[in-house]
Amino acid sequence: MSDTSPTNPNGGTEEFSSARVVRLVGRVFGPLLGAVAIFGQHMMLLGRAFTWLFRRPFRLRLYLEQMEFIGVGSMPIIMLVGFFSGAVTALQAITALAMFDQQRWVGYGVGVSLARELAPVFTALMITARAGSAMATELGSMRITEQIDALSTFAVNPVHYLVTPRLVASILMLPIMTMVFNVVGLLGAYIISILVYQIDFGQVLELFRHWVDPLDYVQGLIKAVIFGVAMALTACYQGFNVRGGAKEVGRATTAAVVSSSVSVLVLDYFLIEIMNVIWPSHGM
Amino acid sequence: MTNGGPTRDDRWQIQVRGLHKSFGSQEVLRGIDLDIERGKTNIVIGGSGQGKSVLMKHLMGLLQPDSGQICVDGEDIVGLDEVAIGKVQRKFGMVFQYAALFDSLNVVENIAFPLIERYHLPKSEILDRVRDLLRRLDLANVPGVEEKFPGELSGGMRKRVGLARALVDRPKILLYDEPTTGLDPIASKNVDEMIRRTADDFGVTSVVISHDMASTFRIADRIAMLYDGTIIACGTPAELLAAPHPRLREFVEPSGAVKFGASS
Numbered sequence A: 001m002s003d004t005s006p007t008n009p010n011g012g013t014e015e016f017s018s019a020r021v022v023r024l025v026g027r028v029f030g031p032l033l034g035a036v037a038i039f040g041q042h043m044m045l046l047g048r049a050f051t052w053l054f055r056r057p058f059r060l061r062l063y064l065e066q067m068e069f070i071g072v073g074s075m076p077i078i079m080l081v082g083f084f085s086g087a088v089t090a091l092q093a094i095t096a097l098a099m100f101d102q103q104r105w106v107g108y109g110v111g112v113s114l115a116r117e118l119a120p121v122f123t124a125l126m127i128t129a130r131a132g133s134a135m136a137t138e139l140g141s142m143r144i145t146e147q148i149d150a151l152s153t154f155a156v157n158p159v160h161y162l163v164t165p166r167l168v169a170s171i172l173m174l175p176i177m178t179m180v181f182n183v184v185g186l187l188g189a190y191i192i193s194i195l196v197y198q199i200d201f202g203q204v205l206e207l208f209r210h211w212v213d214p215l216d217y218v219q220g221l222i223k224a225v226i227f228g229v230a231m232a233l234t235a236c237y238q239g240f241n242v243r244g245g246a247k248e249v250g251r252a253t254t255a256a257v258v259s260s261s262v263s264v265l266v267l268d269y270f271l272i273e274i275m276n277v278i279w280p281s282h283g284m
Numbered sequence B: 001m002t003n004g005g006p007t008r009d010d011r012w013q014i015q016v017r018g019l020h021k022s023f024g025s026q027e028v029l030r031g032i033d034l035d036i037e038r039g040k041t042n043i044v045i046g047g048s049g050q051g052k053s054v055l056m057k058h059l060m061g062l063l064q065p066d067s068g069q070i071c072v073d074g075e076d077i078v079g080l081d082e083v084a085i086g087k088v089q090r091k092f093g094m095v096f097q098y099a100a101l102f103d104s105l106n107v108v109e110n111i112a113f114p115l116i117e118r119y120h121l122p123k124s125e126i127l128d129r130v131r132d133l134l135r136r137l138d139l140a141n142v143p144g145v146e147e148k149f150p151g152e153l154s155g156g157m158r159k160r161v162g163l164a165r166a167l168v169d170r171p172k173i174l175l176y177d178e179p180t181t182g183l184d185p186i187a188s189k190n191v192d193e194m195i196r197r198t199a200d201d202f203g204v205t206s207v208v209i210s211h212d213m214a215s216t217f218r219i220a221d222r223i224a225m226l227y228d229g230t231i232i233a234c235g236t237p238a239e240l241l242a243a244p245h246p247r248l249r250e251f252v253e254p255s256g257a258v259k260f261g262a263s264s
């Protein structure tokens, strides 16, 4: 590649020829290649975590602990955010629908928005902030205090022991928490529309039942599963790859939250596109 | 390499030949040759960041070298698959520099961890073995110690719990990474005694990484000095004192722990 002489690395006429081109190309494609490499490492971690799922021993306690932390631990925040999301969406929908005197559609509007978008996305973002950050911090501090090395000295595979339970628990708990979000969100919408704005409940329910499709919920839950994978994977990857001291753990936590939130939103877009292809008649 | 690698010899438990390891562009180990004597206390000294911990992790297969040979009981462990390396690792117990106790487990669960992961033993037997070690390491008289979590222990106690965890599966080789760093003189003397006593009581081969010159010359059967990625001096304490390498002299003399040249 480099034809600059090793004794004269940063001078001479070659400065203007191939070495410079190589450097320029490197500057443009380097970050891109870096991103591809990091994506590849995430996928390898995912692959290893899944193969370990089918190997013994199966440590049920670790799975239950993670499910409790991700699910039960996130319940209050999910309910709070769910309630207000439903209420606010209802409020906005009522304002818009009032222009046509069609407020009875509020149930349908809120129901579909929650099922397909709000519940899965907000749940994933909330759980990332709470559980994803904690995962990255915990694994990161286990790394720098050599607890991860200690696991291997007892012939315990760290991916098997740490990553697989977190991944599986996230995959199971995100859809469940998404459903909780849906229910509480509808409750918020009910309170705003029926109790505050006194819209006729019979009509709202009729339209909701007729127009909200179970498929809306299925799509939301598929998203939740994929967001769960993305969150657990980025958090574990960041935590696992900490090098250095406490400062690096903090950096890894921030990186985990940021990149997992961004990937949730980016994945959301692509999943919508994909689902519109799979269920074309269902598009809005 | 002169003789094509180490030959099988019962005197040496571990033999390292031509070990190289780099992290990125940083060459940490550049051709380590080291012999660890069976049943003895072998101490590796060297400055901070010289690669002592990295060397120790290679000994039990936690890191893979770029090149070189590591023979444990005559078996080369470089490049073994996961199952085979797991078998070799059962011969070892490791006491980490910062104890590396599992934060989410209490003292008993930490010590019992290797047994629970490796065997299906009845609970009572596991508890017996754990309590026996707690007694031997002077931890049993601390009130409520069994249910304490690592965060609630002092540094010295954490080290001893780490030692108990390393000992519980009765390893043949014990690796200690800076067991006395950060302890007060009395506590570090206790740890020294513990290392000595463990070597005698359990008949294990010990490999100790140390900064502490006084304790090194107190407990060592053999000493090796790591400098700039190679072992520059190696032998019994008496041998090293009789013919000190200049770097070793530089490293040891400021502590005033030992005098060179004097016939020992």
Ligand SMILES: Nc1ncnc2c1ncn2[C@@H]1O[C@H](COP(=O)(O)OP(=O)(O)OP(=O)(O)O)[C@@H](O)[C@H]1O
Binding pocket: A243, B023, B028, B046, B047, B048, B049, B050, B051, B052, B053, B054, B055, B097
């Ligand atoms: N996993 C790793 N990745 C990259 N570099 C590493 C890794 N482990 C160690 N190093 C580097 O190798 C060098 C030697 O580290 P090591 O921990 O072995 O030093 P040490 O001799 O044990 O020092 P101390 O006495 O301070 O513990 C350091 O410069 C460290 O940055």
Ligand SMILES: [Mg+2]
Binding pocket: B052, B053, B054, B097, B177
């Ligand atoms: Mg070290």
